[in-house]
Amino acid sequence: MTLTRKGELTRTRIVLGASAEILESGVEEVRLEDIMARTATSKSQLFHYFPGGREELVLAVTRHETEQALAAQTAALQSFASWDDWQHWRDDMVAWYHGRGLRCPLLGLLSADAGRRMPEAQAVMTEFMTAWQAVLTEGLRRLQATGRIAADTDVESAAAALLAGIQGGILLMITTKRIDHLEAAIDQAAAALRA
Amino acid sequence: MTLTRKGELTRTRIVLGASAEILESGVEEVRLEDIMARTATSKSQLFHYFPGGREELVLAVTRHETEQALAAQTAALQSFASWDDWQHWRDDMVAWYHGRGLRCPLLGLLSADAGRRMPEAQAVMTEFMTAWQAVLTEGLRRLQATGRIAADTDVESAAAALLAGIQGGILLMITTKRIDHLEAAIDQAAAALRA
DNA sequence: GCCGGTTTGGACTGGCCGGTCCAATTTGCG
DNA sequence: CGCAAATTGGACCGGCCAGTCCAAACCGGC
Structure with missing residues (x-):
């Protein structure tokens, strides 16, 4: 998967957002939807950058x-x-x-x-x-x-x-x-x- | 909830079975179904002895x-x-x-x-x-x-x-x-x- | 400014599983 | 025995949510 600068940015935004979300609510509690909301991303973005889905993220x-x-x-x-x-x-x-x-x-x-x-x-x-x-x-x-x-x-x-x-x-x-x-x-x- | 001797037995059987199941697989992994299988109980029994459901158990x-x-x-x-x-x-x-x-x-x-x-x-x-x-x-x-x-x-x-x-x-x-x-x-x- | 690839949106699906419900059976007590 | 309460079986429901899909928008090199 080749990433442009923009893609790179989105990817790290997702990681950081997910990280914060997990810190606040715990791994099990966090839904992909929560991460999407916090990072202003769509589900397709999540799965684009983390094909393995939730687990990979x-x-x-x-x-x-x-x-x-x-x-x-x-x-x-x-x-x-x-x-x-x-x-x-x-x-x-x-x-x-x-x-x-x-x-x-x-x-x-x-x-x-x-x-x-x-x-x-x-x-x-x-x-x-x-x-x-x-x-x-x-x-x-x-x-x-x-x-x-x-x-x-x-x-x-x-x-x-x-x-x-x-x-x-x-x-x-x-x-x-x-x-x-x-x-x-x-x-x-x-x-x-x-x- | 009043328990007869039989009920008491079933209740503890459930707790012990759930305990073992959780030790083996982790809280999050364990499904009520797993506990039912291990303890040979039905869903209605689980909810009879633990009205609060999974959480209470x-x-x-x-x-x-x-x-x-x-x-x-x-x-x-x-x-x-x-x-x-x-x-x-x-x-x-x-x-x-x-x-x-x-x-x-x-x-x-x-x-x-x-x-x-x-x-x-x-x-x-x-x-x-x-x-x-x-x-x-x-x-x-x-x-x-x-x-x-x-x-x-x-x-x-x-x-x-x-x-x-x-x-x-x-x-x-x-x-x-x-x-x-x-x-x-x-x-x-x-x-x-x-x- | 055209064309490949990358990025994004969001509707939709499908399975899983906790919880509900009612009916059948057993139990304990008088 | 007979009745009320406790116990049990298991079918069913409904929400939730990860993951899929297709098409649109965007970008960057030539």
């Missing part, structure tokens, strides 16, 4: 969101050198979710579809988690290199635990509409690594 | 599963007195999920429905998480009382972080089909508390 949204999130995390973590940086990263993340009304663009996508209905989405999510963990590991290594973390600490499993804490924090944020679990998880990880 | 399943989980956690944690107990609890939990094919009866229920479509389910889940955290806090307090955890440790936020780690571990287990995040999260929590 959701997959595209998943890809888009994971890329965004990963880019943000990479940017924040690649210059890790002090506990101040850590604190900054933590506060930014908390603030970001606050700004989104304590919702998460990805979590809804994950457990609803991934694994059963859409193996492809599952694969994207797995890859995303793996990449995120790698980024975290890198960050921890950087702190270790500058002596902030003891040299004999196993940063691999520390990163695994930290990622779990973050994901769980987000999950609990969505469920309970409170953000303190996320804060506690990251803070406890910091405390453990500082010791 | 899912809610009943949610309640059932949370009760089970909470009972299990309470049993395991109420006799906490040593790090051996901790290790046991950890291993049992890991083994339990292994036995379930690295699936979780509750996580699917949570993010799919809770919050948007079914505020009631959301409430049940929130209550469940709160209760679980309370049970964890109790357990930690017990370890603290016997000197295994430093007296000045804030067990409240430690429990919050631990719960986040567990939830995230389960989430990552579902996504990646690996259980090491859950292990790492619990182990790191133990390490942090031991120090």
Whole structure:
């Protein structure tokens, strides 16, 4: 499928609109009609740019969101050198979710579809988690290199635990509409690594 | 609605069957027809015992599963007195999920429905998480009382972080089909508390 | 300004599935 | 037994919504 500039624009408009719609209402709730309304497109456009229909569109949204999130995390973590940086990263993340009304663009996508209905989405999510963990590991290594973390600490499993804490924090944020679990998880990880 | 013994039996048969069906296929995937087939019931029975239809049934399943989980956690944690107990609890939990094919009866229920479509389910889940955290806090307090955890440790936020780690571990287990995040999260929590 | 391909509009369809309904059967109690 | 209530069977309905289709409009190169 060859796209002109105009087509490209429409396509991304659809992805962004669908993304927003899903964030607000959840994957399962969103109807193609909703996306059409928000993005001012017709059904034929949807199926023109996403021949696989709804599923392909959701997959595209998943890809888009994971890329965004990963880019943000990479940017924040690649210059890790002090506990101040850590604190900054933590506060930014908390603030970001606050700004989104304590919702998460990805979590809804994950457990609803991934694994059963859409193996492809599952694969994207797995890859995303793996990449995120790698980024975290890198960050921890950087702190270790500058002596902030003891040299004999196993940063691999520390990163695994930290990622779990973050994901769980987000999950609990969505469920309970409170953000303190996320804060506690990251803070406890910091405390453990500082010791 | 008054239930005879027979009715009671049918009702629980439906809940258990629906529960199993949901565990296998996910809430969204499951059709009333699937549940009817598995539990050998007719549609009129479903609506007789759950006048609210699908939604009420899912809610009943949610309640059932949370009760089970909470009972299990309470049993395991109420006799906490040593790090051996901790290790046991950890291993049992890991083994339990292994036995379930690295699936979780509750996580699917949570993010799919809770919050948007079914505020009631959301409430049940929130209550469940709160209760679980309370049970964890109790357990930690017990370890603290016997000197295994430093007296000045804030067990409240430690429990919050631990719960986040567990939830995230389960989430990552579902996504990646690996259980090491859950292990790492619990182990790191133990390490942090031991120090 | 003509011609291929791209983009867009929107009516229509077809299946799926939750929910309704009524009638038949069983149960428990006096 | 006899009756009222509980239980069960399953046909049927109707809305919803993803996906299809055809034709119109638009665009860009020559």
